[in-house]
Amino acid sequence: MFTDTHFHLHRLFESDCDCKELLTSCVKNNFPFLLDIGTDSDDLPIRVEIANKILNQLNEQIKQKVKSILFFSAGIWPSPEAIKNRFEQIEELENNIKQAESSGTKIIAIGECGLDHHWNISNPDKRNLDDFSDELFKGEEELF
Numbered sequence: 001m002f003t004d005t006h007f008h009l010h011r012l013f014e015s016d017c018d019c020k021e022l023l024t025s026c027v028k029n030n031f032p033f034l035l036d037i038g039t040d041s042d043d044l045p046i047r048v049e050i051a052n053k054i055l056n057q058l059n060e061q062i063k064q065k066v067k068s069i070l071f072f073s074a075g076i077w078p079s080p081e082a083i084k085n086r087f088e089q090i091e092e093l094e095n096n097i098k099q100a101e102s103s104g105t106k107i108i109a110i111g112e113c114g115l116d117h118h119w120n121i122s123n124p125d126k127r128n129l130d131d132f133s134d135e136l137f138k139g140e141e142e143l144f
Contacts, residue, residue, distance in 0.1 A: 003031045010050045019054045027065045039077040041093040073109035083139040
């Protein structure tokens with residue numbers, strides 16, 4: 001049995017992936033669930049909209065099966081900007097979760113979230129140790 005517990009459907013869609021074929025293949029291979037992961041406090045509505053666009057391209061049987069196995073998380077990837085604006089980020093995230101749930105979107109997890117000092121290092125994303133001050137670390141502790 002296979003499944004995907006961490007994918008970003010909107011990024012696949014934006015990179016010209018054949019998402020219709022991808023989701024059809026997941027159904028044909030009996031994936032028990034798919035979890036689309038959130039990374040920004042404001043990305044949930046966009047991700048749901050893109051998922052619905054893809055779903056509307058599927059035949060009804062496949063569409064219903066995908067709808068039964070497609071779940072979402074909502075989260076805030078811990079960039080320095082998100083941490084500095086954590087209270088606004090949390091409020092926006094809560095509002096987007098409430099709105100999505102009221103429309104029937106199945107949100108089953110919070111994430112991405114947490115302390116990310118693996119990707120938040122010097123060079124790859126042009127950050128350096130100054131981005132991880134005591135104040136920022138305290139903000140990470142409060143947020144997560």
